Amino acid sequence: MGRITVKDIARLLNINPSTVSRALKDHPDISKETIEKVKQVAEELGYEPNLQAISFRNRKSRLIGLIIPDMNMYFFPSVIKAIEDRVRAEGYNLLVLHSNNSLRGEQNNTKICDRLGVEGLLVSVSAESENLSHFEELTERGVPVVLFDRIVDRRDFPIVCIDDVQVAGKVVKHLYDRGFRKICGAFDDPHLSISKRRRQGYEKMLQDLGLEVKPEWIFHADSSETAGEKMAEVLDLPDQPDAIFSMSDQLLVGIMQACLAKGVEIPGEMAIACISNGLVPNFWKPHITYMHHSGEEVGAIAANVLFNMIRNNPVPHMNWVETNMVVQSST
Amino acid sequence: MGRITVKDIARLLNINPSTVSRALKDHPDISKETIEKVKQVAEELGYEPNLQAISFRNRKSRLIGLIIPDMNMYFFPSVIKAIEDRVRAEGYNLLVLHSNNSLRGEQNNTKICDRLGVEGLLVSVSAESENLSHFEELTERGVPVVLFDRIVDRRDFPIVCIDDVQVAGKVVKHLYDRGFRKICGAFDDPHLSISKRRRQGYEKMLQDLGLEVKPEWIFHADSSETAGEKMAEVLDLPDQPDAIFSMSDQLLVGIMQACLAKGVEIPGEMAIACISNGLVPNFWKPHITYMHHSGEEVGAIAANVLFNMIRNNPVPHMNWVETNMVVQSST
DNA sequence: AACGAGTGCGCAAACGGTTGCGGTGGAAAA
DNA sequence: TTTTCCACCGCAACCGTTTGCGCACTCGTT
Numbered sequence: 001m002g003r004i005t006v007k008d009i010a011r012l013l014n015i016n017p018s019t020v021s022r023a024l025k026d027h028p029d030i031s032k033e034t035i036e037k038v039k040q041v042a043e044e045l046g047y048e049p050n051l052q053a054i055s056f057r058n059r060k061s062r063l064i065g066l067i068i069p070d071m072n073m074y075f076f077p078s079v080i081k082a083i084e085d086r087v088r089a090e091g092y093n094l095l096v097l098h099s100n101n102s103l104r105g106e107q108n109n110t111k112i113c114d115r116l117g118v119e120g121l122l123v124s125v126s127a128e129s130e131n132l133s134h135f136e137e138l139t140e141r142g143v144p145v146v147l148f149d150r151i152v153d154r155r156d157f158p159i160v161c162i163d164d165v166q167v168a169g170k171v172v173k174h175l176y177d178r179g180f181r182k183i184c185g186a187f188d189d190p191h192l193s194i195s196k197r198r199r200q201g202y203e204k205m206l207q208d209l210g211l212e213v214k215p216e217w218i219f220h221a222d223s224s225e226t227a228g229e230k231m232a233e234v235l236d237l238p239d240q241p242d243a244i245f246s247m248s249d250q251l252l253v254g255i256m257q258a259c260l261a262k263g264v265e266i267p268g269e270m271a272i273a274c275i276s277n278g279l280v281p282n283f284w285k286p287h288i289t290y291m292h293h294s295g296e297e298v299g300a301i302a303a304n305v306l307f308n309m310i311r312n313n314p315v316p317h318m319n320w321v322e323t324n325m326v327v328q329s330s331t
Numbered sequence: 332m333g334r335i336t337v338k339d340i341a342r343l344l345n346i347n348p349s350t351v352s353r354a355l356k357d358h359p360d361i362s363k364e365t366i367e368k369v370k371q372v373a374e375e376l377g378y379e380p381n382l383q384a385i386s387f388r389n390r391k392s393r394l395i396g397l398i399i400p401d402m403n404m405y406f407f408p409s410v411i412k413a414i415e416d417r418v419r420a421e422g423y424n425l426l427v428l429h430s431n432n433s434l435r436g437e438q439n440n441t442k443i444c445d446r447l448g449v450e451g452l453l454v455s456v457s458a459e460s461e462n463l464s465h466f467e468e469l470t471e472r473g474v475p476v477v478l479f480d481r482i483v484d485r486r487d488f489p490i491v492c493i494d495d496v497q498v499a500g501k502v503v504k505h506l507y508d509r510g511f512r513k514i515c516g517a518f519d520d521p522h523l524s525i526s527k528r529r530r531q532g533y534e535k536m537l538q539d540l541g542l543e544v545k546p547e548w549i550f551h552a553d554s555s556e557t558a559g560e561k562m563a564e565v566l567d568l569p570d571q572p573d574a575i576f577s578m579s580d581q582l583l584v585g586i587m588q589a590c591l592a593k594g595v596e597i598p599g600e601m602a603i604a605c606i607s608n609g610l611v612p613n614f615w616k617p618h619i620t621y622m623h624h625s626g627e628e629v630g631a632i633a634a635n636v637l638f639n640m641i642r643n644n645p646v647p648h649m650n651w652v653e654t655n656m657v658v659q660s661s662t
Numbered sequence: 663a664a665c666g667a668g669t670g671c672g673c674a675a676a677c678g679g680t681t682g683c684g685g686t687g688g689a690a691a692a
Numbered sequence: 693t694t695t696t697c698c699a700c701c702g703c704a705a706c707c708g709t710t711t712g713c714g715c716a717c718t719c720g721t722t
C-alpha cells in the first residue's frame with residue numbers, strides 16, 4: 001500500500017538497492033541489461049523517488065523560501081509568478097510565506113525556512129522590520145538571503161529594487177513639465193523604507209524645482225481605504241493641489257475612488273501620476289500616467305541574484321530594476 | 332559550521348542522542364535535571380530541529396500542496412492568503428504551484444507534490460483538465476485531494492465552490508428586476524466548467540424569464556484584454572444590450588475599459604452586474620453591483636475540508652460557499 | 663603462466679531524529 | 693538478606709537513497 005522504493009525493485013530483481021540506485025541514473029558501472037531491467041520494473045511499479053529521503057541524504061532541500069509582507073492583489077502576485085517560474089526552471093520548489101506585515105511573522109517564517117532547510121531566501125520585509133538579525137542564522141550557514149522591493153539596506157544582503165528616490169523624482173518632474181505646480185504626494189506606511197525613499201525623491205524634486213513642500217499635501221496610508229479617506233481630506237483643503245503623485249497602485253485605487261466620489265475631473269481638475277505594476281492605471285478613462293515598475297521583472301531579477309549566490313557567483317550589492325514612463329492622455 | 336544536531340548536544344553533555352531527543356520533548360523517562368541541561372545547551376547552541384530528517388523518519392512531510400491555474404491578481408491571492416493562514420495554524424506548510432492553465436503543468440505539479448510527499452492537495456484545475464487521473468496516484472495512497480472554484484465534478488474528489496448555476500441566475504434576475512431585458516453575458520474560457528455552469532445559469536434564467544438567448548450577446552474571454560475587445564464588438568452591434576452580466580472581476584475590467592473608451596454611460600446606457608471578489612467593482616463611480624464571491628471564504632472552506640479528510644472525518648462531496656448580493660447605485 | 667586493467671556489482675555506512683527494548687542502580691518491600 | 697520495583701538512561705535499528713570501497717571475474721598483454 002505504501003509507495004514503491006528502490007528496495008522493492010531490488011528485491012524483485014534479486015539485486016542490491018545500490019545497483020538499482022545507480023541503474024536509475026545510468027551510472028557507467030552498471031551494465032546496459034541491468035539498467036534496462038531496473039528501469040522497466042521501476043516504470044511498471046510506478047516508482048517515484050522519495051524527495052524527502054533524497055533531500056535528507058544530500059542535505060539539500062531543493063527548496064527556496066519567499067517571504068512577503070502581505071498577499072495583496074497589486075504587486076506580489078506578479079512577483080510570485082516570475083519567481084516561481086524561475087525557481088521551477090532550476091529544479092527547485094518555492095515555499096511562499098506571508099508575514100502579515102509583522103516582524104514576528106517574518107521571524108517565524110524565517111525559522112520555518114531554516115528548519116525546512118531552504119537553500120535560499122527571498123524577502124520583501126514587513127513594515128516593522130528594521131533589525132534583520134533573524135536572517136543571520138541562515139547567512140551564517142551559507143544560505144543566501146536576497147531582499148527585494150521592500151528592503152532594508154544592510155550591507156550583508158544584496159537588494160533588488162528600483163531607484164526609488166530617482167524614480168519618484170522623475171514622476172514628480174513629469175507632472176511639473178506638464179505645468180502642474182501644486183503636487184500632492186501619497187505614500188505607503190511611513191515605517192517602510194520604500195515609503196521613505198520615495199517620499200524623499202518626491203520632496204527633493206519639489207525643492208530642486210523650487211516648489212514648496214507642503215505637509216498638508218502629503219499623506220501616508222497602508223490601504224486603499226485609508227488612502228481614499230486621506231485623499232478626501234486633501235480635497236477639502238482650502239488650498240487644493242492640482243496634481244497627485246501616488247507611490248503605488250494600491251493607493252491609486254483609493255485616490256481615484258475619492259476623486260470620483262467628489263466628482264473631481266481627471267486630469268482637468270486633478271492630474272494623477274503614479275508608480276505602478278502597469279494594469280491598474282488603465283482601469284479608468286482616461287488612463288492614468290505611470291512609471292512602470294514591473295513586478296515580474298523584480299521577481300525575475302531577485303531570483304536571478306539568488307541563484308547566482310547559490311552557485312557562488314559574485315553578485316552586486318545593489319541590483320537596480322529598470323522602470324519606464326508610460327504617458328497617457330493629457331497627463 | 333553546519334547546523335547543530337542532537338548528536339552535538341549529546342556529545343557535549345556526554346549522554347546519548349536518544350536522551351537528548353526525549354529531553355527536548357519532556358519525556359517522563361528523563362529526569363528534570365537532564366531536561367534542564369539539555370534545553371539550556373540546545374538554547375545556547377541555537378539548535379533547530381531538522382524538519383527534513385523528522386519528515387523523513389515519520390514519513391510525514393507536514394506539507395500541503397496548492398495548485399492554481401494562474402497567478403492572476405483578482406481571485407487567487409485572497410484564496411492563497413486564507414489557505415496559508417489555516418495551513419500554518421495547523422502546523423503545516425504550504426507549497427503553491429501554478430499550472431499556467433495547462434494540463435501538463437498540472438500533471439507536473441501533481442508529480443512534484445507526490446514526490447515531496449504532501450499530506451493533502453488543494454486544486455483549482457486548469458482550463459485543459461477534463462481527465463483527473465493524475466490525482467489518483469495520490470488518493471490511492473490515502474492523500475486527500477480537494478477541488479475548489481475551478482472544478483471538475485468527479486465523485487472521487489470533494490469540491491468547494493459556489494452554486495454557479497444558481498448564482499449566475501440570481502445576478503441575471505437582479506438585472507431583470509431592475510427593468511433590464513437585453514442582458515449580455517461575459518464568460519471565461521469556454522472549456523472551464525465554471526464558465527459552462529455560469530453560462531448555463533445565465534441562459535436558464537433568461538429562458539425562465541421569457542427572454543431570448545442571443546448568441547451575439549454572449550462572449551467568452553480568458554483575459555481582460557480579450558474581454559475588452561469582445562465587449563467593444565458588442566457595443567458596435569446594431570441591436571445593443573442594455574445590461575451586462577460579467578462572471579468575474581477579470582472580465583469586468585475589460586468590459587469597463589471598453590465601455591469607458593466608447594463613452595458609454597453606466598448605468599444609464601448600460602447596466603453592469605457581476606460575480607466578484609468584492610474589490611474591483613468599487614474602482615469606478617458609480618460602483619458596480621455584484622454578487623460577492625469571497626476568495627478568502629473559498630480558501631478557508633477548502634482548507635477546512637482538506638484537514639477534515641486528513642483527520643479521517645467524513646466530509647460532504649459538495650461544499651457550497653455562500654454568496655451575497657451587493658447592490659450599489661441604481662443598478 | 664602470470665600480471666594488469668577493466669567491468670559489474672555488493673557491502674555497509676551515512677544523513678538526523680525517534681523509539682522499542684533492555685539494562686543498571688538504588689530504594690523500598692518481603 | 694533477598695526480591696521487587698521504578699526512575700533514568702543507553703543501545704541499536706529504522707526511515708530511503710546514495711556512494712566509497714572492495715571483491716570477483718573476464719580479457720588481453722607480456
